[in-house]
Amino acid sequence: FEDCSRTLVPILDGLILVTGLVGQTLVIIILTSRRKKASQPPHSTDALLLALSAADLLLLLCLPFHTSAITLGFWPFGSFMCKVISFLGVACSAASVFTLAALAVTRYLTVVHPTWTYRSRLHRRIKLTVALLWIPAAALGAPQFAVRTVTQSSAVYCFAFLSDFSQLVYSIALFLFGFALPLTVIVLMYTKIYCFLRYTRLLGNAPRLERYQSQVTHTSALLVLIFTLLWLPSYALMFSLIGGTSSASHGYNTIAILSRLLASSVAVVNPILYGLMSQKFRRDLLRLAARRWAWCKSC
Secondary structure, three states: OHHHHHHHHHHHHHHHHHHHHHHHHHHHHHHHHHHHHHOOOOOHHHHHHHHHHHHHHHHHHHHHHHHHHHHHOOOOOHHHHHHHHHHHHHHHHHHHHHHHHHHHHHHHHHHHOHHHHHHOOHHHHHHHHHHHHHHHHHHHHOHHHHHEEEEEOOOEEEEEOOOHHHHHHHHHHHHHHHHHHHHHHHHHHHHHHHHHHHHHHHHOOOHHHHHHHHHHHHHHHHHHHHHHHHHHHHHHHHHHHHOOOOOOOOOHHHHHHHHHHHHHOHHHHHHHHHHHHOHHHHHHHHHHHHHHHHHHHHO
């Protein structure tokens, strides 16, 4: 399998990198052009989706380093880049789930408490919220600078140098604060939104507005579901190692590579979800394509 992975991984990673970069770039162009056209502060949902795209792009930029290490069979970039890439991997994944949690909270406030949301000018504080989300994300990733190092046996590897107990504590902290707790908040918010929309549907109040809010909420909830499913194997693998499973055991490399590919593919799946679930996004994408086509014809 090792020889096969050295051939397949660069191909699959290349597909993820190219499609992810194209998709996330289109998302950023479309979301930023909306506010420029309206000459208004960014809508809270759009601003948070922009932040999510930024985190996904940073994760994508880490991908070639992992691809090179798997293909070559060793880590060729030195100790400093070992620490930086490991930090970015943890910080960006944490920033993504924190952003999804913030998106769930803002959806709840917008749908269930629209008057309070408007009066509080929540959209004007969203940039500060996005910036603050990176503080706990960076804090979760910061230990990587201390614990990651290159180790040399038959080859050079980027390795987390921790005792079993320290690794257990850090892994539990990562799982709780960077995955489980934000997801608990997310599930709670979307449950409340679902109950509210179901109640308003029974009352028959403002059906057009209710349909729009329901569509946006469904898109956001699907983003969370996909993120959870694609990242869960990585956390399961992490705890299996702590539980005593050897990295040299049969099938470990296969599962590890598949888990990493699933986590990396989040950056590809998100733009596809926007296109499938959001009629407004599809309309903006067609307008962008029409403008680019008209510009090309005029050249």
